[in-house]
Amino acid sequence: MELRVSVPEAQAPTHSSAPMVRIIGVDAPWRRRGVTMLAGALATLGHAPFQLTGVYVIAIVALVWLLDLAAAKPKPIAAGFGTGFWFALGHFSTGLYWVSSAFLVDSQSWGPIWGVPAAFGLAAGMALFWALGCALAVALWTPDVRRIFSFAVALFAAEWVRGHIFGGFPWLLPGYVWTPGEPVSQLASVFGIYGLTLMTLLFAATPAVMLDVGVRALRRFGPMIGAALLLGMAWGWGAQRIAAAPIDPPGAQPIVRVADAGLSQAEKWRYRPDQEWRVLQRYLDVTGAADESRAAIVVWPEGAIPTMNFFTLDNPQFLAAMARGLGDRALITGLSRCEPAPACEALLYGRPGGDQARLFNSAAVIDGVSGEPRLGQIYDKHRLVPFGEFIPLWSLVSRLNIAPLQRIGAGFEAGPTPHRLIVPEAPPALVLICYEAIFPNLIPGGEERPGWLVSVTNDAWFGQGTGPWQHYAMARYRAIEQGLPLARAASGGVSAIIDSTGREIASTSAGRGFAEAQLPPSMPETTYSKWGILLLTIVLVIVASFRFLLPGKGRST
Numbered sequence: 001m002e003l004r005v006s007v008p009e010a011q012a013p014t015h016s017s018a019p020m021v022r023i024i025g026v027d028a029p030w031r032r033r034g035v036t037m038l039a040g041a042l043a044t045l046g047h048a049p050f051q052l053t054g055v056y057v058i059a060i061v062a063l064v065w066l067l068d069l070a071a072a073k074p075k076p077i078a079a080g081f082g083t084g085f086w087f088a089l090g091h092f093s094t095g096l097y098w099v100s101s102a103f104l105v106d107s108q109s110w111g112p113i114w115g116v117p118a119a120f121g122l123a124a125g126m127a128l129f130w131a132l133g134c135a136l137a138v139a140l141w142t143p144d145v146r147r148i149f150s151f152a153v154a155l156f157a158a159e160w161v162r163g164h165i166f167g168g169f170p171w172l173l174p175g176y177v178w179t180p181g182e183p184v185s186q187l188a189s190v191f192g193i194y195g196l197t198l199m200t201l202l203f204a205a206t207p208a209v210m211l212d213v214g215v216r217a218l219r220r221f222g223p224m225i226g227a228a229l230l231l232g233m234a235w236g237w238g239a240q241r242i243a244a245a246p247i248d249p250p251g252a253q254p255i256v257r258v259a260d261a262g263l264s265q266a267e268k269w270r271y272r273p274d275q276e277w278r279v280l281q282r283y284l285d286v287t288g289a290a291d292e293s294r295a296a297i298v299v300w301p302e303g304a305i306p307t308m309n310f311f312t313l314d315n316p317q318f319l320a321a322m323a324r325g326l327g328d329r330a331l332i333t334g335l336s337r338c339e340p341a342p343a344c345e346a347l348l349y350g351r352p353g354g355d356q357a358r359l360f361n362s363a364a365v366i367d368g369v370s371g372e373p374r375l376g377q378i379y380d381k382h383r384l385v386p387f388g389e390f391i392p393l394w395s396l397v398s399r400l401n402i403a404p405l406q407r408i409g410a411g412f413e414a415g416p417t418p419h420r421l422i423v424p425e426a427p428p429a430l431v432l433i434c435y436e437a438i439f440p441n442l443i444p445g446g447e448e449r450p451g452w453l454v455s456v457t458n459d460a461w462f463g464q465g466t467g468p469w470q471h472y473a474m475a476r477y478r479a480i481e482q483g484l485p486l487a488r489a490a491s492g493g494v495s496a497i498i499d500s501t502g503r504e505i506a507s508t509s510a511g512r513g514f515a516e517a518q519l520p521p522s523m524p525e526t527t528y529s530k531w532g533i534l535l536l537t538i539v540l541v542i543v544a545s546f547r548f549l550l551p552g553k554g555r556s557t
Contacts, residue, residue, distance in 0.1 A: 294516070
């Protein structure tokens, strides 16, 4: 299939602004949709684990050119909607395919065929937001350089809505194409991931105007030169921020070990009368003996111990065994919690009254003093995963025998917003459980600002594909936004210690079951933490104003 650029005389604009680019060879609807989906699939290579930002730019440029075509159609807004949908369907289908892995964990209940339509349905749902964004962009379209500002603002608005409506699912935001911990990613400490998303869309769209025909060179190359200068300044500033990151002397901060038992979801939930004890032993093995490990704090992942025969906090013998393995170290671990006790016991053993149990996906601080367990503070997960941890409109759909993907009861209940937990011999910590790490607005600032972040997650749901790497990259951005170090424990994913600029200090990516390092120091409260929404609004207004304030002329004579 041949792709070349020209401007048909019948559709060339007669006014003095730059003509639209036309792509020959994609006039047939099926060809155009195929090319559009291919461009969307290429955009996925910009995200983790690939981080090919240049390929993402190429995909966005192709989308702008395809919207040029849509704007010339008899029904331009409808054509823009379709173009955005097919691009995003290609993007999210290749970026979220790993969702199907969750259905294979319990294939006897769900059946192996449900994963594919579930992943494709999710991709289609996400694509609707890009479709609406592209429709809005075309409604504001111009056949000159101003169209890139319409594009950036409209797609940003679509992504912001996608990240907030119905609880939000801000996965694969354009801002994540910058490798966390590198210079450009540091802009998130000022504008947050949504501000970086707006800038990324604008930067990526600017090369599209270079092929505008019959336009003065300054109008064609000016945006690209301006974007390159701004990007260079961002790189230089980000490099300075990284170089200025504080380094604590040895002993100033506690040593932290993040540990993963290395079990798949199926292995973790294998039914045996002693399954909890077998999994505990795996975690104690990677935690190491108290006299062998230098760590004062150990972090285990979300739901580390399966709840097959009892709930962890309700079994004194199990807690005592954990305490003996920990010695005097503190443990932050994810676990399933239940109340009240009689209803929980009825739930586990299938007796009447189990429907009265209240279940929470939680994190707890536990330490052992002379072999005796001591339970500290508990955090109950606030932002739950729809269909994974609870079923929306449960009272209506319960008759259909649909259950959430997690295996305990009918679903979890939401706890209060994240709050600081007191950890012995360490600064106060704020725990984000799994899905919560993709949301930038859950971490308090000011007097409630924590001293470090803890992310506990169960990425074994995501399989062995790109999902765990995408999740890991997003969690690192929370450290950049807040200027706080991060300890991340992930079943089936990457467990790591991250500094306050998003750089990896130690990780399990080398194949070990644990990573251990001194907790990096925090930085002063970031501009984003204090003024993020205000600055984002100002930048959005500035970018949008170029659409209306720039003159629409520029045609060469």
